Amino acid sequence: MKIKQFIQRLFGSKQRKPSSGGTSANPSEKMQKMMAMLSATREEELTCDEVFALLDQFTELAAQGEDVAKLMPLVQHHLDMCDDCREEYKVLKSILYGAA
Amino acid sequence: MDKRTNEEWVADLRAGGDRxxxxxxxxxxxxxxxxPYAIAGRLDPNSPQSEALTEEVVQETLMRVLEYLDTFEGRSQFTTWAHKIAVRAxxxxxxxxxxREVPLPEMDVDDDMDASYREAPDEQASPEEQVAQAEMMKRVNRIIMEELTDKQRQALTAIMEGFPLEEAAGRLGTNRNALYKMLHDARLxxxxxxxxxxxxxxxxxxxxEQAGR
Incomplete structure (x- = not known):
């Protein structure tokens, strides 16, 4: 693949997506997404495993109405950066709300 | 009975036998x-696939709970910890x-460093704004090509395409945690x-952001 193709794939891709999801952002939106990610990037970040270890505690605090972004800012930051972990957090929170 | 304390859960699960x-x-x-909260919106809850997935996940979760019981530190309700494992699974x-049907974008970069971005970046932007955007894209892309490894570029491409981290990791022969670290390094x-x-x-x-305003 030539660089141009890589660039088009990154910012102007016609990549096949699952029928019920995936991004369809235009190049400008993808650039904005990437710059937003870079802007939020920190020198030290928790990994997915580290966040998984704390996710039950974090989610219970959130479900209790605590200011989790203040109490556990590194976990909150990772959830802002990582779609997979954020999705799992939202489902876990909905279970706790459902059980309440 | 699901009103056990954390200690009772751990003790009962360790006890063996009927307990x-x-x-x-x-x-x-x-x-x-x-x-159902994990399946909602992602799979028809009444489908055979949903039933099979539910059974598979329950079995896997119970096995993992027993396997990792010693790592439970009691910082949450035991049931929240178990739900966390089930949600991940x-x-x-x-x-x-x-x-599974979506191919991961392939990377095979050559030395064609003069390639440039030639599509209009934003149809709503004025011609001047489009030129500015195209120039900026070219500049950012040059930085990406010069700073990142092939694997980092491939991972970044996949994530920008909306690939789940876990799925991209599997295709790239790594795991989710390692891929997050790799992408963190790339972002830095x-x-x-x-x-x-x-x-x-x-x-x-x-x-x-100024385009089209």
Missing amino acids: QTGALEDLRAIILRGL ALTELRRVRW RLKKRLEKEGLTPQEVLSVF
């Missing part, structure tokens, strides 16, 4: 009450099914290089 069996049955019922499988490299070139992400963003 353990009873605790596993109770935990199974609790996990079954939580799984369920979403991992759902992502695999949903993305790009951010520092932009700074070195006198650019901040906000300044790059402004070129695209």
